[in-house]
Amino acid sequence: MDSLTQIAINARKASIELQNLTAENRSFALNKIKTVLENKKRNIFKANEQDKQNADQLVKDGTLSASLFKRLDLESGDKFATMLQGISDIDRLPDPIEQITYSSKLDEGLELYRVTCPVGVLLVIFEARPEVVVNITALAIKSGNAVILKGGKESILTLTALSSAIQSALSYTAIPPNAIQLVETRGEIDALLDMDKYIDLVIPRGSNSLVKYIQGRTRIPVLGHADGLCTVYVDEDSDLNKAIRVVIDSKVNYPAACNAAETLLIHRSILSSHLLPLVTALQSNNVLLHLDKESMSQLRSPYDTSRIQLCVPENFDTEFLDLEMAVKVVNDVEEAIQHINSHGSKHTDAIVTENEHTAERFMRCVDAAGVYWNASTRFADGFRYGFGAEVGVSTNKTHARGPVGLEGLLIYKYKLCGNGHVVNEFGEGKKKYLHEKINVFRDNLIYKY
Template identity: 80%
Template sequence: MLKDSLVQIAINAREASNKLQYLTAEDRSFALNRIKAVLENKKRDIFKANEQDKQNADKLVKAGTLSASLFKRLDLESGDKFATMLQGISDIDRLPDPIGQITYSSKLDEGLELFRVTCPVGVLLVIFEARPEVVVNITALALKSGNAAILKGGKESILTLTALSSAIQSALNDTVIPPNAIQLVETREEIDALLDLDKYIDLVNYPAACNAAETLLIHRSILSSHLLPLVTALQNNNVLLHLDQESLSQLPPSYDTSRIQSCIPEDFDTEFLDLEMAVKVVSDVEEAIQHINSHGSKHTDAIVTENEQIAKRFMQGVDAAGVYWNASTRFADGFRYGFGAEVGVSTNKTHARGPVGLEGLLIYKYKLCGNGHVVSEFE
């Protein structure tokens, strides 16, 4: 029964995707503005759902089954987060229409012309973590790029996600875009079943947080001068450190080690998702590159150095979607790259890499226009 309903969800998404192929930039722009207006109108209901999600999640934090960092991502009410979410819709709407752009053309013969033209991927299945505003970011990017989307957020934010999704579908009812262009599923079991429906679903992105530094590699030559100030600064900000033996040996005997642990090999392959960091001493940039390429996530890596040649070697040698020199890894974000928003940061090596904005949700098709040409004429 579950599979039958999911097949229908996938079919509905495919049908919506097929219709989106024919809609104009004006149609899609109208839909984005309508979504923004309805979300603003339903702000109170959305906040009420978000408050209930936070109350439920707080119990899980106290029970030790949900991390404090995930809890913080649930909050849609604090500061200007809701306003920023709505502004993101407008920012995406203002971007140039990405569909139908000619990226290559060639005249193969008289009256025989080849064009490579951008087009939507089709149906996206997007799985994301606790931040509920992601459903709006992805919706805006999907519709701007002419794609349908099936969305699965974290169960901790399900009430907020449902409220946001309901507002989006209500808005789409006032447009030429089918409401089934954006659909929400709730459980892991549903995702497992949807992954088998590649007849209808074209692309799966799994955006996960994110761009916090997980490992610090420090050059042996500056160990005595830089390690202690770094450790102290991190400790003052409540970061739990996993130090290798060489760095541990540099700490004074009287140093407070209550938030310091001796690291194990698995620490260098761990995404801590909290205020935690592994620390390792390396002898040179080549050892650092080797370590990163063996243990890194291929997301984003940064080097802090005044030596330009060393920085260039690092940026050339590290296999990651983003490589930075004297800049925070927190810049690994589609909004900060000027993409308007993102559906995630891809570490893949085909189709899209790095922050995935509009361009990453497009593919292309080749259009060949002839005048009765046949291949035998060219043999």
């Protein structure tokens, strides 16, 4: 048996062992991981510094994008502290396993319950961001899933340091060590994508090309998004100050993120009052603008002509992941909705308006995982939603959509508790099913298995 098959088998066995662990077991493991990561912070930063030095050369050589390089850094600001806080936030969430979501009495002594349970074995593939290892580990342990992790080669030293710390922490807990495994090469991923016998769900986090490659390469269900083509529509009834705040934050706060806005739509009737202030605010933040002909013709000085280009059709299908934005004039909210549904990626789109009816129309009709009213698209994040962290963002229309936290790593099973019941006793001229709702409290499970 080859080593990769053994990794997958080990993950499957670990996922079964996890089913028997208590919420207390899992909580203890999360706190231990946080402690060990904090203790090994210096070694982790040393590895991250080396990765950044190596990646800087890759950027200079043109083999690594600047946006991926930005995501590699684990040392700047409060990124490491936020990562550790995410573990605590996940730990504090209610235990998601064995929660009853449906109950019915079929007959006296025959009771049916639908209860939440882990998906099983996850394969998570991501680029650059080394903190993903910790985020996914915490979510997997809390939700009772085993996970196989594959990060980008540009962050391999940091990933190894983080994985080593996690394995060290797990050795003090009831969590089987094979519940969290790290693989290193792309060739290993190709082989694992064929192992639908052992792996239940693939979650890719990375570039459009990575996600599309994985989606076309495996029979295993894939949860993820290929693009982050987010749009802000500034309506005729918008407040200018709110519009500027929302547009600037959506584009500038972190332009390399998948929830950064790439397109600005503006209602034709407010070009004279809103367009120049919006353009000026964006240009003051060094945003290169791709304007359509109408918005270009409406501009009057002062503005920086070096940061403005006439747009081409492809601009509205481009995820810039940088300080660039496409701008288009629309007639009304209906045209804005049509444009977003035609060019967007079903990730997150926002409307700025004081008209509640228009906002409701937009949020009902835009086909996206997140639809916002007078709020930045950058709020599309599991941590900001209160999920503790996220395993990724899904634009699928399956069991999970948008930022995926614990609930997205759960499925359910039906448990039927009887007393020698058989189907043959029911039917025409025999017993009839009662189908009566059973009152059940989440923290007081009363079913008898």
